[in-house]
Amino acid sequence: MEAQTYRVRVGLATCGIAAGASKTYDKLLPLLAEHGIVPERTGCMGMCFSEPLVEVISPAGETFLYGNVTEDKAEIIVEQHIVGGKPVEDLLVLSNVKETENSHFMAKQERILLSHMGVIDPESIESYLAYDGYKALAKAMQMSSEDVIKEVQKSGLRGRGGAGFPTGMKWNFAYQAKGDKKYVVCNADEGDPGAFMDRSVLEGNPHAVIEGMTIAAYAIGADEGYIYVRAEYPLAIKRLRKAIKEANEHGYLGNKILGTDFCFQLKIKEGAGAFVCGEETALLASIEGERGIPRPRPPFPATSGLWGKPTLLNNVETYANVPAIFRLGAEQYSKVGTERSKGTKVFALTGKIKKTGLAEVPMGITMREIIYDVGGGVQDDKEFKAVQIGGPSGGCLPAELLDLPVDYDSLTAAGAMMGSGGLVVMDETTCMVDVAKFFLTFTQSESCGKCTPCREGTKRMLEILERITEGNGQPGDIETLEELGEAIRDSALCGLGQTAPNPVLSTLRYFRHEYEEHINEGKCRAGVCTNLITYYIIPEKCTGCTLCARNCPVNAISGERKQPHVIDPSVCIKCGVCMEKCNFDAIILK
Amino acid sequence: MSKVNITINGQALQVDAGMTILEAAQAAGIDIPTFCHDPELTRAGACRICVVEVAGARNLPASCTTPVAEGMVIETESERVQKARRSILELIWADHPHDCLTCEKTGSCKLQDYSYRYNVKESPYKGEARDIPLDDTNPFFFRDLNKCILCGKCIRKCHEINGAGAIDFMYRGFGTKVTTAFDDPIEESSCVFCGMCVDICPVGALIPKQGLQQGRSWEVDKVLTTCPYCGCGCTFYLHVRNDKIVGVTPNFDGPMKGHLCAKGRFGWDFVDSPDRLQTPLIKKDGEFVEASWEEALDLIAAKLKEVRAQYGADAIAGLSSARITNEENYLFQKLLRSLGTNNVDHCARL
Missing domain, CATH: 3.10.20.740 (Ubiquitin-like (UB roll))
Known part of the structure; x- marks a missing residue:
């Protein structure tokens, strides 16, 4: 078999680079050059759990995805597979000709949006064009504005930023709005803890977003647009800049697009890191150079947005879906999903899950399928406790709801929300009060400070949660949390404030017993809240090996050699080292 | 419509x-x-x-x-x-000082009014409270940010009406506060001390320094008057107690919609100042000596006549003030012209 007929791709998104993929790529470059092969750069392949990833494609089209490919392993792949023609079984993560232990990761996915991710080179427009890039734009521009909007409406696409507003309807509002100037804006201010879908799309397939935005601009009659992307995403910004430049040069953006009179100037606005700027009116204020704080709605951006002009605002994933709708046709597109939630949703699988990564699944799939079939289940086969979905605005769902279909309406009814796609799995070692405290800490420090309920209310909720986790909970705290949470939900100004109590309200709904245990019994079943736990040595099991005493950083353990040891709780700082070190399971949490 | x-x-x-x-x-x-x-x-x-x-x-x-x-x-x-x-x-x-007994705003405080209306006697939330030092760095008003409820009216007034743009929100979450750029003292900001922020503050966060402890809002007589500082004609209420001016509030229904400047808003301590002239002064033997109005006016008339006779009318010039009314200024130029000169001017700026 001739070596030069192989193709090699390296996943070079931030996730891959962080794991060392750049070094792997640099190593491969000269090694493969000897065989006349130039390794291709591509974006996130989705399997974060085994980065750096290198894919070898045989001349026959067989794919072999290798994981954890460090520099030395890159050498092995070249020698064994490229030169020797023998796939490296030990490193194989996925293949289209061979079952692997990770085959399940892809089996339940429906990759429409991500179909070209990990395939194309995000820094080359030619690569995008080779996979039908900008054909959707050409197709849309053959249609009237009304027909383009009708097609989007027919697809059933709903906003992927979280709230799930029907996209076609939003486009129609912006189209109907009167104005001599209109804007198209993309919300790429992804900020939910644990979410990285939008970053992956921007880094892996920036042209899809640009193409979606250009179609939107054509539909509503806009000639200027902004992508608001957080400055903490330098690679996404770099690739977007390059993509915009190339799209301009190739006539897919800028003046006289595809030789017509349609013009669309697209710019990047870097956000300074305020979470609230993901809220659409705060985002627009930030583009205008104002402090990023929400404005009252109405007026909605579709009628009065950026600088008071009609503005269409969607998020990264929403725009990236648009080319697929025109490529496949709305009818075909809408065959995936449920009655009211069409298409697919990209999720960032994180937390205590075996296969952390990026997955695109059809709407309506159950949470169980995502976590167990795609994600491989809970790490170390511990007991599943909850899944947090929707970021700080979302909620924690318990095991009883694992069979809940994942669509906008079911999730909202269950007290969570679709959100942008962060999915954090929690196991038995997670304390739900502590989780609620984590999210309230986040929303309180990210509250813009404008409206009273959010600014003051989240602060007081957080203080109560801190008290409970410190072991100072009082009877009535739960009721106060509920009342205050409902008042904030009822009266806060923006979506961030209105949903800020959700992590508390949803954990209270499904894990109330944990709150009660903290307050009434002074107990944290997960062993997380240090004030509520005591390390104890079972004398019958202790052999007096002294290992724990020698490792205790504060000398809290005493005892004679070969005699049972004792922990002095007044000295113990509850670091847990003793329990980790004990070879006889003699140390327990009480 | x-x-x-x-x-x-x-x-x-x-x-x-x-x-x-x-x-x-x-x-x-x-x-x-x-x-x-x-x-x-x-x-x-x-x-x-x-x-x-x-x-x-x-x-x-x-x-x-x-x-x-x-x-x-x-x-x-x-x-x-x-x-x-x-x-x-x-x-x-939960985060507001409970010092209504001595707070200057008592009686005209919206927080007080609404707490009474909705029977809120105390807060069930006990926790962290702001502890920002009182800002006493300017001569006109105190800024007690511990009392600020962050409604933002002062900011909008400053940006949208005055145009000074001296203050804005800073920081986030519970740490949010209204302050100047870089949190500098207000005197070092672009503040022009129009006091409009003080007038619309619904609580006791911005308190004028004039009239401290000199009368509750219900104890003062509010006298509607026109500002004599310039010809704009702003009207406002002088707060009078025991024949003394103890405060000013704007007349929001007046032609200037309650917009005042630093002088009209804060410049009233001269009224009862011991340094204030009560009678005309005439310089005699190098010293100013108190005189009656008749004496003073006679002297002026004599001097004007003398100058006109000796050097001609154009040796006389008159400078009037923007602090008098248009009508008075009209009469003043009339007087000068009747003396035979057109040399008349007006400071027109203060």
Whole structure:
């Protein structure tokens, strides 16, 4: 078999680079050059759990995805597979000709949006064009504005930023709005803890977003647009800049697009890191150079947005879906999903899950399928406790709801929300009060400070949660949390404030017993809240090996050699080292 | 203007389309509490005390920012609304000094009024409270940011009406505060001390230094007058107690809509100043000596005649002041011209 007929791709998104993929790529470059092969750069392949990833494609089209490919392993792949023609079984993560232990990761996915991710080179427009890039734009521009909007409406696409507003309807509002100037804006201010879908799309397939935005601009009659992307995403910004430049040069953006009179100037606005700027009116204020704080709605951006002009605002994933709708046709597109939630949703699988990564699944799939079939289940086969979905605005769902279909309406009814796609799995070692405290800490420090309920209310909720986790909970705290949470939900100004109590309200709904245990019994079943736990040595099991005493950083353990040891709780700082070190399971949490 | 039909508290109303719920309610004589609303400023919807219940709406919208719509059914004092308002007041109280007994704002404080109205006696939330040192760095007013409820009216007034743009929100979350650029002392900012922020502060965060401990708002006589500092004609109320001026509040219904400058707002301590001239002074043997008006005017007339006789009328010039009225200035130039000269000018700026 001739070596030069192989193709090699390296996943070079931030996730891959962080794991060392750049070094792997640099190593491969000269090694493969000897065989006349130039390794291709591509974006996130989705399997974060085994980065750096290198894919070898045989001349026959067989794919072999290798994981954890460090520099030395890159050498092995070249020698064994490229030169020797023998796939490296030990490193194989996925293949289209061979079952692997990770085959399940892809089996339940429906990759429409991500179909070209990990395939194309995000820094080359030619690569995008080779996979039908900008054909959707050409197709849309053959249609009237009304027909383009009708097609989007027919697809059933709903906003992927979280709230799930029907996209076609939003486009129609912006189209109907009167104005001599209109804007198209993309919300790429992804900020939910644990979410990285939008970053992956921007880094892996920036042209899809640009193409979606250009179609939107054509539909509503806009000639200027902004992508608001957080400055903490330098690679996404770099690739977007390059993509915009190339799209301009190739006539897919800028003046006289595809030789017509349609013009669309697209710019990047870097956000300074305020979470609230993901809220659409705060985002627009930030583009205008104002402090990023929400404005009252109405007026909605579709009628009065950026600088008071009609503005269409969607998020990264929403725009990236648009080319697929025109490529496949709305009818075909809408065959995936449920009655009211069409298409697919990209999720960032994180937390205590075996296969952390990026997955695109059809709407309506159950949470169980995502976590167990795609994600491989809970790490170390511990007991599943909850899944947090929707970021700080979302909620924690318990095991009883694992069979809940994942669509906008079911999730909202269950007290969570679709959100942008962060999915954090929690196991038995997670304390739900502590989780609620984590999210309230986040929303309180990210509250813009404008409206009273959010600014003051989240602060007081957080203080109560801190008290409970410190072991100072009082009877009535739960009721106060509920009342205050409902008042904030009822009266806060923006979506961030209105949903800020959700992590508390949803954990209270499904894990109330944990709150009660903290307050009434002074107990944290997960062993997380240090004030509520005591390390104890079972004398019958202790052999007096002294290992724990020698490792205790504060000398809290005493005892004679070969005699049972004792922990002095007044000295113990509850670091847990003793329990980790004990070879006889003699140390327990009480 | 087209009209829409709405119902507020069971009362069917026909109101102008484009009005907010708050405006429609006010027009119907229904009082909705507000902290951050000011009719001449952009609508902020920040304090949320004005929330109302609209049939079919998921949340409680702020009445100051929500436009009326055909068929809207609104409740301004339902149980849910009152609960939310109480909750907001309790949240404000949790981080507001409880020194109403000595606070200068007592009697004209909205937080006090609404706490009374909704029977909020204390806050159930005990926790961290702001501890920002009192800002005493300017001669005109105190800034006690521990009392600030962050309604943002001062900021909008400063940016939208005055144009000085001296203050804005800084920091986030619980740490949010209204301050100058780089948190500098107010005197080092672009503040021009018009005092409009002081006048619209609904609580005791901005307190004028004049008149401290000299009378509660209900103890003073409020005398409507016209500012004599310049010819703009701003009107305001002088607060008078025991024949002394102890304060000023703007006349929002006047031609200047209550917009004052530093002089009109704060410049009244001269009225009772011991340094103030009570009679004309005539220089005799190198010293100023008190004189009667007749004596002084006779001297001026004699001197003017003398100069005119010796050097001609154009040797005389008159300079008047912007602090007198247009009519007085008119008479002044008339006087000069009657003396035979056109040499008359006016400082026109103070």
